[in-house]
Amino acid sequence: KQEVTQIPAALSVPEGENLVLNCSFTDSAIYNLQWFRQDPGKGLTSLLLIQSSQREQTSGRLNASLDKSSGRSTLYIAASQPGDSATYLCAVTTSSASKIIFGSGTRLSIRP
Amino acid sequence: DAGVIQSPRHEVTEMGQEVTLRCKPISGHDYLFWYRQTMMRGLELLIYFNNNVPIDDSGMPEDRFSAKMPNASFSTLKIQPSEPRDSAVYFCASSFYGEPNEQFFGPGTRLTVL
Numbered sequence: 001k002q003e004v005t006q007i008p009a010a011l012s013v014p015e016g017e018n019l020v021l022n023c024s025f026t027d028s029a030i031y032n033l034q035w036f037r038q039d040p041g042k043g044l045t046s047l048l049l050i051q052s053s054q055r056e057q058t059s060g061r062l063n064a065s066l067d068k069s070s071g072r073s074t075l076y077i078a079a080s081q082p083g084d085s086a087t088y089l090c091a092v093t094t095s096s097a098s099k100i101i102f103g104s105g106t107r108l109s110i111r112p
Numbered sequence: 113d114a115g116v117i118q119s120p121r122h123e124v125t126e127m128g129q130e131v132t133l134r135c136k137p138i139s140g141h142d143y144l145f146w147y148r149q150t151m152m153r154g155l156e157l158l159i160y161f162n163n164n165v166p167i168d169d170s171g172m173p174e175d176r177f178s179a180k181m182p183n184a185s186f187s188t189l190k191i192q193p194s195e196p197r198d199s200a201v202y203f204c205a206s207s208f209y210g211e212p213n214e215q216f217f218g219p220g221t222r223l224t225v226l
Contacts, residue, residue: 043116043205
């Protein structure tokens with residue numbers, strides 16, 4: 001059974017710092033991996049999607065990496081801003097291609 | 113496009129009452145997903161549809177929960193009878209066949225069962 005873990009559960013850093021969020025999964029037979037952002041009281045917004053054949057994806061100040069063999073992914077946020085404060089969820093899709101399994105998220109707070 | 117639309121945004125009901133949550137997916141999307149989010153269990157997939165047909169309902173907690181998709185533009189999630197432990201935020205998401213995993217989420221319905 002696939003399990004997705006995100007550590008730490010919460011993180012607070014001063015504005016301007018570069019930071020890394022971690023995600024691990026137990027079964028390396030994934031179809032793809034996604035990082036989502038969730039603002040309080042809102043739905044989820046997809047940030048980056050990495051196919052199983054890819055090693056990383058970049059969007060602006062965000063860079064996500066994928067290492068299937070070790071069951072790990074990282075989300076790197078450069079030059080953090082207060083607007084980056086949100087909960088970030090990692091999710092993997094099983095080989096069945098449509099069922100997504102989410103981690104419990106990391107609640108990120110950027111201090112001005 | 114207005115995105116995925118869910119209604120109501122908030123629902124407060126008493127134990128034993130029937131609750132119906134509604135979702136309108138993005139036009140042209142042929143996958144629709146219902147999720148439940150709680151502090152204890154995180155975000156869980158309840159059921160998903162492809163072309164209005166339920167594909168996997170293994171996440172539906174028990175017989176009190178049912179979901180329907182009578183057409184491509186509308187889906188309901190019904191709880192009857194509701195219980196306090198059903199209190200959660202329920203999300204609907206939709207995606208397109210070409211990239212089924214790129215799901216677009218609605219704003220959610222916050223359900224409180226007293």
